[in-house]
Each structure stands twice: as C-alpha cells, then as structure tokens.
Amino acid sequence: MSQELGITVDKQKNPSEWYTEVVKKADLADYAPVKGCMIIKPYGMKIWESIKDCFDQKIKETGVDPVYFPLFIPENYLEKEGDIVEGFDPEVAWVTHGGNKELEEKIAVRPTSESIIAPYMSEWIRSHRDLPMRLNQWANVVRWEATDTRPFLRTREFLWQEGHTAHATEEGADEETMLRLEQYREVIEDHLAIPSLLGYKPEHDKFPGAKYTTTIETLMPDGKSIQSGTSHQLGQHFAKAFDITFEDENAEKQTCYTTSWGLSTRTIGALIMAHGDNKGLQLPPTVAPTQLVVVPIYQDENRSEVIEYSEKVVEKLKEEGIRVEHDTREHRTPGYKFNEWELKGVPLRIEIGPNEVEDNQITMVRRDKDGKTPVDRKLVDAEAQSMLEKIQGNMYDQLADYLEDNIREAENKEEILGTIGKNRGYVKTKWCGKETCEQEIKDPVSAEIVVLPFRENSKPETIMKEDEEIEGKCAVCDEKAKTWAYFAKNY
Amino acid sequence: MSQELGITVDKQKNPSEWYTEVVKKADLADYAPVKGCMIIKPYGMKIWESIKDCFDQKIKETGVDPVYFPLFIPENYLEKEGDIVEGFDPEVAWVTHGGNKELEEKIAVRPTSESIIAPYMSEWIRSHRDLPMRLNQWANVVRWEATDTRPFLRTREFLWQEGHTAHATEEGADEETMLRLEQYREVIEDHLAIPSLLGYKPEHDKFPGAKYTTTIETLMPDGKSIQSGTSHQLGQHFAKAFDITFEDENAEKQTCYTTSWGLSTRTIGALIMAHGDNKGLQLPPTVAPTQLVVVPIYQDENRSEVIEYSEKVVEKLKEEGIRVEHDTREHRTPGYKFNEWELKGVPLRIEIGPNEVEDNQITMVRRDKDGKTPVDRKLVDAEAQSMLEKIQGNMYDQLADYLEDNIREAENKEEILGTIGKNRGYVKTKWCGKETCEQEIKDPVSAEIVVLPFRENSKPETIMKEDEEIEGKCAVCDEKAKTWAYFAKNY
Numbered sequence A, B: 001m002s003q004e005l006g007i008t009v010d011k012q013k014n015p016s017e018w019y020t021e022v023v024k025k026a027d028l029a030d031y032a033p034v035k036g037c038m039i040i041k042p043y044g045m046k047i048w049e050s051i052k053d054c055f056d057q058k059i060k061e062t063g064v065d066p067v068y069f070p071l072f073i074p075e076n077y078l079e080k081e082g083d084i085v086e087g088f089d090p091e092v093a094w095v096t097h098g099g100n101k102e103l104e105e106k107i108a109v110r111p112t113s114e115s116i117i118a119p120y121m122s123e124w125i126r127s128h129r130d131l132p133m134r135l136n137q138w139a140n141v142v143r144w145e146a147t148d149t150r151p152f153l154r155t156r157e158f159l160w161q162e163g164h165t166a167h168a169t170e171e172g173a174d175e176e177t178m179l180r181l182e183q184y185r186e187v188i189e190d191h192l193a194i195p196s197l198l199g200y201k202p203e204h205d206k207f208p209g210a211k212y213t214t215t216i217e218t219l220m221p222d223g224k225s226i227q228s229g230t231s232h233q234l235g236q237h238f239a240k241a242f243d244i245t246f247e248d249e250n251a252e253k254q255t256c257y258t259t260s261w262g263l264s265t266r267t268i269g270a271l272i273m274a275h276g277d278n279k280g281l282q283l284p285p286t287v288a289p290t291q292l293v294v295v296p297i298y299q300d301e302n303r304s305e306v307i308e309y310s311e312k313v314v315e316k317l318k319e320e321g322i323r324v325e326h327d328t329r330e331h332r333t334p335g336y337k338f339n340e341w342e343l344k345g346v347p348l349r350i351e352i353g354p355n356e357v358e359d360n361q362i363t364m365v366r367r368d369k370d371g372k373t374p375v376d377r378k379l380v381d382a383e384a385q386s387m388l389e390k391i392q393g394n395m396y397d398q399l400a401d402y403l404e405d406n407i408r409e410a411e412n413k414e415e416i417l418g419t420i421g422k423n424r425g426y427v428k429t430k431w432c433g434k435e436t437c438e439q440e441i442k443d444p445v446s447a448e449i450v451v452l453p454f455r456e457n458s459k460p461e462t463i464m465k466e467d468e469e470i471e472g473k474c475a476v477c478d479e480k481a482k483t484w485a486y487f488a489k490n491y
Helices: A015-025 A042-061 A075-084 A114-124 A170-191 A237-241 A266-275 A300-319 A334-343 A354-359 A377-405 A413-422 A435-445 B015-025 B042-061 B075-084 B114-124 B170-191 B237-242 B266-275 B300-319 B334-343 B354-359 B377-405 B413-422 B435-445
Strands: A029-031 A038-040 A072-074 A093-098 A101-109 A133-142 A157-167 A197-200 A212-219 A225-233 A245-247 A253-255 A257-264 A292-296 A324-326 A348-352 A361-366 A372-376 A407-409 A426-431 A448-453 A483-488 B029-031 B038-040 B072-074 B093-098 B101-109 B133-142 B157-167 B197-200 B212-219 B225-233 B245-247 B253-255 B257-264 B292-296 B324-326 B348-352 B361-366 B372-376 B407-409 B426-431 B448-453 B483-488
Touching: A015 A029, A015 A266, A038 A042, A042 A133, A042 A157, A042 A170, A042 A266, A072 A075, A075 A101, A075 A114, A114 A133, A114 A157, A114 A237, A114 A257, A133 B133, A157 A170, A170 A212, A170 A225, A170 A257, A170 A266, A212 A266, A212 A377, A212 A448, A212 A483, A225 A266, A225 A448, A237 A257, A257 A266, A266 A377, A292 A300, A292 A334, A300 A324, A300 A348, A300 A354, A300 A377, A334 A348, A348 A354, A348 A377, A354 A361, A361 A377, A372 A377, A377 A407, A413 A426, A413 A435, A413 A483, A426 A448, A435 A448, A435 A483, B015 B029, B015 B266, B038 B042, B042 B133, B042 B157, B042 B170, B042 B266, B072 B075, B075 B101, B075 B114, B114 B133, B114 B157, B114 B237, B114 B257, B157 B170, B170 B212, B170 B225, B170 B257, B170 B266, B212 B266, B212 B377, B212 B448, B212 B483, B225 B266, B225 B448, B237 B257, B257 B266, B266 B377, B292 B300, B292 B334, B300 B324, B300 B348, B300 B354, B300 B377, B334 B348, B348 B354, B348 B377, B354 B361, B361 B377, B372 B377, B377 B407, B413 B426, B413 B435, B413 B483, B426 B448, B435 B448, B435 B483
Parallel strands: A292 A324, A292 A348, A407 A426, B292 B324, B292 B348, B407 B426
Antiparallel strands: A029 A038, A072 A101, A093 A101, A093 B093, A133 A157, A157 A257, A197 A212, A197 A448, A212 A225, A225 A257, A245 A253, A348 A361, A361 A372, A426 A483, A448 A483, B029 B038, B072 B101, B093 B101, B133 B157, B157 B257, B197 B212, B197 B448, B212 B225, B225 B257, B245 B253, B348 B361, B361 B372, B426 B483, B448 B483
C-alpha cells in the first residue's frame, strides 16, 4: 500500500493525529476556509443521512412533527433567554450588516433554538387538545468555539436535530425525555454498534434551566468520554418564562412542562473514534454506505469469465438488498483495492478469482477479523447477510468488552486520582452530590463526573419512578452517598 | 363555518391577500421576528419533505452524491467570484462578530455556494476517472431582500437544494443541465400537478457567468410567471476561474465544464397559488400529507357502531398505503371538520353516518369537484386509490387548460402591449434576441421575457442538438426573428 493511501499513525499511540488522518484519507470531511467549519464530503454525508433517517423514522413513529425555525434570532430574544438561564452569549456569531446596510439590531446566528421556539409554542398552544406538542427540526447551528476545533467532534457550525416538546403534565415530560434518550440509545448502540452508558448529568452540569439532563456517554479509545446525545426535562422553567400555557378540561389556565433533546454530527466523530483501527475507518454494516465490495481478480486471459461471474454474484447480492459495490477499476491492483476498501471501513469483501470461478465459490473476507471464508456461490446471498449480522454483533461485543474493562471502581479520593492517572476510562464511585467533591478530582487530573448511571438493569422508562438509593459513603468527603457517579476525562 | 376558520378573501379579486390568509389559516407557516424570515410549520414542512424526498430520490438514482458545505464564506472567496461575475453582494448578510470579538475578516452567510464549492472541486478532481463529479446539498441560504418579502415566495432565508457538477466534455454538461431540468419538470408537473413551460432564459437574463440558463416557469393565478426551478450550464467559465481541471486519458491537462441547478421552498408558494381556491389550500394526492380524511357522523345513540365501522374502513385504507386521518374529535361538528379539511386541502373525504353503516357503504367527497359518491364498503380501498388518481389528473388538467387559455400570440409591439395590459398570462411572440426590444415592452408594462420555449414536442434531451430556426420577423423591431419568446409579468 502506498504511503499516501494508508494510515500512518498508530491509533493507540496518538489517537488525535490518527483521527485527523482517517477523516481526511477515508474522504469523510475537508477543512473549510473559515476556521472551525467543515465540509462534509459525500462519504461522510451518507453516514450522516443514515443516522438522520434512522432517528427521524423513530421520532415520526412516536408523534413528532417536522418544523423549521429561522437561522436568525434577534438579540432581544436571546437576551430574554439570558435573563432566565446562563446562555450561549460568549459563543454566538452575530450578523450586523445586511444588503450593504448596518442593521438596527444585531442578529444572532442560532446556537440552539429554545429562545425562538418557546415564544411560538406559547402562541400555538391554546387548549389541552393541542398537547402534547412535539416539534423537531434538522438544522445547522453555530457556536463560536475558540479552541481545539476538529471535524465532526467540535466544529463551529454543525448539523443536528433539536426536538422541542410541551406537555400537560410533568409525567408526560418525564416520559418524553426518557423516550428520546432511549431512541438515542437505539441509534448509538443498535445502529452504530457502540455500547454506551445512560444516565443523568450532575445537578451543576445540567442544561441551563433544565430540571434534569440525561445523557448517553460513549467511551472513546483515548479513554475520554463523549456525549453522544442529550435529552432535557425542562420542567416549567421555560414555560413560565415564555408563558407556554393551556386551558385544561375545566377551562382553567395551566402551565406546560417542556423538554428538548439533540443529536449532532458529533456522533460521526464518535463512530470514527470508536470503531476505527490502524487500517482506517471501520463501519458497522447497518450504517455503512457500502456494506460489501466485490473485487474480481484476473489476468488478461481470464478477465471476461471472472468479470461475468462476479457480475452475477453482485446481481444476486443486490437482489438480497445488500448495498454492494463492484470494483472493476482497471487501473488499480487487487491489493490496492483491498487496502482502499479497508481504509473506507467497508465491513465485508468478496474476492473472486479464476479458482473461485472453477470451484463455483466465492471468498469472503471480514473487515473486523482476520481470515478468509470460502462460500458456495449458490449460498452467497444468505451467507453474506448472515455474515453482516455477525460483524455487527462482533463490533458491538468488542466495544462492550472494552467498556467493561475500562470501568474501575474506586473507594476513596486517592484511589480515584490514582486510577484516573494510571488508566483510561471511567472511575465508578459513590458520590454525595456536592460539586465541591467533584472539584477535588477535577482540579488535579481534569476528570469530571460525566454521568450518574441509571440503576443497573433498569430501563429508562422505569427509572424515573424509583429513587436511586445506595448504601455507603461519598468516596471524597465521607458523607452519605446519594448516587453512583462515573468520573472521566471528556470531550 | 366560523369567520375565523374560513378564507375571507376572494382569490381572483385579491390573490395577494388570499395567499397570505391561506398560508396562515392552513397552518403552513408563521412570520418570524426577523423581517422576511419565516417559520415553516409542520404542515408546510411535511409538504417540503415530500418535495425534497421526491427530487432527492431522482438525483441519487442518477449519480448525485450528497455533500454539505459551510454556511460561512469568507469575504475574499465571494470577491473572487465577484471578479468573474456580477455577484450577490448587495444581498449578502455579513457576520462581523463571533464569540464577543470582532472578526479580522467579515464572513458572508451563503447566498449560494458556487464560490466555495468551485475551489474544492478544483482540489478534489485530479483525473478523468473522477468525472463526472456530481454534488448536491440541501441547505439554508440567505439573501437580504429589501422589499416585498412573503412566506415561501420571497424570503430572506429559504431552504433549497443546490446541485454542482463537473464534466469532462461540454456534451456531458449539456446533458446534465437538461436532465436536472427534466427532473424539476417531474417534480412540478407529475408530483405537484402543475403544468409548466420549459425553456431558456434570454442571454441577458441568464445566471451570471452561465453559458445558458434553463428554467421551468409556472403560471400563477394572478397571471404572473414564477420560476419553479432553474438549471445552468456554466461552460468553462467557473472552471477556468477556479482551475477545475483534470488529466485526460493521454495525461494531458484539460479544463472541466460545470453546471449548477436549484429548487427551493418557493415551490411551496407556487403550489399554494396554483391549486388553492376560495375554500383554501388544495393539495394534489401525491404530495398531500393527508390524502384522505374519514369523518364519522353520529348521535349519542349510534356513536359506537358508527365509530367501529369507520375504524374498520380506516384500517383498510391504511393497508392500501393511503395516508389517512380518522377525525374522531368530539368537540367539533362534522360541518366544522369538513370545512377545516377543505381549508387544509385534503384531496378526498369519506363520510360515514348511520345510513352508510346500514347500507354497508361509505360516501366519498372530492376536494376538487362538487358531488358525493356512494361506494360499497368492500370496494373502499380500490375506489379510494382510483379516486385519488383521478383527482391528481383532474387537478393537472384544470391548470393545463388555464395555461393554454392564457398564452396569447401577438405579432407586433402594439399587440404585445395591448394583450399584456388587458389579460393575464403569457404573450407569445417572435423575437430577434436583442435586449433593447425586450426593454420596449418592459418599460411601459413591466413585463419581460420569462422563457424562450424549447421547440414544441421536443424533449429536453434532444433540443440541444438542434438549432432553433423560426420563420418571420421580431414583433418589436422587424429584424429577422431568432426564437419564440414568452413575455409575462413575473415574481
């Protein structure tokens, strides 16, 4: 493989440079002229479309309507939100001129849309019959991050969905918050094959103005945790500020409970980091734009019979509904092609040479494991389908092992500090709930509490109805513990 | 029907106010706090998603890849384009501050993306094997229109797709331009049931820098023409300026030919205007979020049997794949419901009362024609499907008649002026190709040449290979005519 094509940085030794190289060489994204912005190339965009379609279908099946609010938010709208909560002000990009004139009031490029959606919800909701109101938009948002921008993981402009809902009861808002978190889990764990942790953010780290914030946290190969999706129960905080009220069955005015929840192109960054290896990108079959590549191998004298044979195989795979590429490029060697498709993370390869033609077979090669498997040509469609399912399962299982191996329990401050200093991953510990105790860990080793896990084996929809009661003392201050907490460095 | 619910303005008498009322009352859009921006409400957004899905599928099937370029374009990129062509400068919105700091260089919010896509195409295209390169993005763009903004029809921010392609040969670029125009025709005529005119824009009115611009023009009920989609063959103009070159089979450097093409949320404006009537919106079945509404009509004593019956009908229609709503709201009368669904433009209604239950029938009511049709319950799915097809056809045919009735031929300047002054629609005339002749019409009556029609009965893909030769003289100046031209007032 040529130096130019292949990945030259070791993922374990230098995950950050490795990431940059994979993004570029697997053709996922390019750097934009405005610092911190990115150009999503077709291969990256197909992955985003797959994630988008997957989640969009789930939310539409569960009562969410599409909507589009403007990119531009007047300063006084943001200020109104700023009165309620600590806002995004320092990160806002401002439009001050339009059509060659200075504007009377500067206009924000949306960093998120609560401040403009809430006043309209207030107008649109009249009666209990209008509830629940569930709106979602797929949009671009801008946050003027100052430092350390990286394609997908941290960009000034990114694509996301933002869901905004209003409910008659707090129970309705609780259920909504947990339903969307569960749907994020389905996207991250089932679609992207990345086992993750679900739970709450600590009180002091929740979304400004939220009653509580839930998160799905994913462990990256550098041992840091990344928030893959987040769902907020906003209580009546925003509803009171923006007068989101309704007339109940008895014609009495009531205040709504609201939620918001978001998932962004950052997920692609998590996907790259989680599954990639020193050959490049590695994609789970469910999300891979190309699930299987067929590479014919021939000399001049047997070219036509090999190609004819491989075309029939490709046809059969397509009929089975598999997303397949037939790589018949004449100017590339089979070896080059193997490396390139591995770099692009295609989960399964079929090689067909004169031997396969003679034996009426094909040879399957998995991206996730070494070894070649001969398969009877008649069985190629069923075998490919079953192999893709195995790959999906194996990719999930490998990361599940990695996650399990990197959750370490610690019982006191020294153990926490020592474990974080020495190892990657999460330190699981008991916590009293005080920010000061977190600070004692944060100051020396820059790790913080990234998630308060839901009770083990509990499903999201059940946990809201139970209190989290645990035995024992806070690992830092020795006061009575209130919850398990996971410390980690994070993105 | 309450005054508040119904449409109060006559479409023929005051199309502009009628339009505003329909947009608002049919729940399509709302006004945003920043002037000229709009909020697309769920009902409007579902229509946009239908248009988007329809076109996106067509372009993906014909080799176009999805991509996403940044919202922000540095000033010097736009200036580079400005050197080549008359740009969008006066309409640009500028970001001057980010993260509380003044930026070193002001940044444009994209009015369109040629100036940022072209330099990347230049980088990404190396060899003839990279061609054709076909990219498309669905995105928001901003043009700081000063006056007369209206939801969908003319907004400062709108949603659109912009396709950008590069080809090895001019023939390739010609075919691409015409293929996308034909796909716009399929969206507008087949999906939205609006017969339209296809052709070129006059030389002086083409996209700045284009070799030629093609357009699909739709006649609105106020007699004005609206551009529903546009596809540009850019020749080598942009490719030379941005160095979009490739190495051909002989390892020689060649310059590409490029195209661009776009369709926006303006199409929704055309849809509303074209099909709506004094009852409100009217949607063709293919694009209608709800194709059919079932309204049960009952008294307390027969409620349960009517509802049970109508539920079975709804189930059967859903199995048939029809997008159906079952309107069981208790707090609304059947009359109110009829009016509301007519206002929202649902193409077909089924009424079910005790009589229908007794006779094992249902009653069908079309949105596009008066009259009620009783249908045997056993046949409801097939009959509904066939009725929806008839409605689609009838809606198209009605507008085809309207279009035909409003194309009037004129043979000299006085006739052109007289016809435009007296009537709505297009004036068909012979034209020499000189802008000055158009100006003689434009000055007194504000009508211009909106389209040079393709030769009658020729398909778009064939017309590029033939010269347009017509007999006779220009209607304005008496010089030899070069082409047919359609004058109209336009949006």
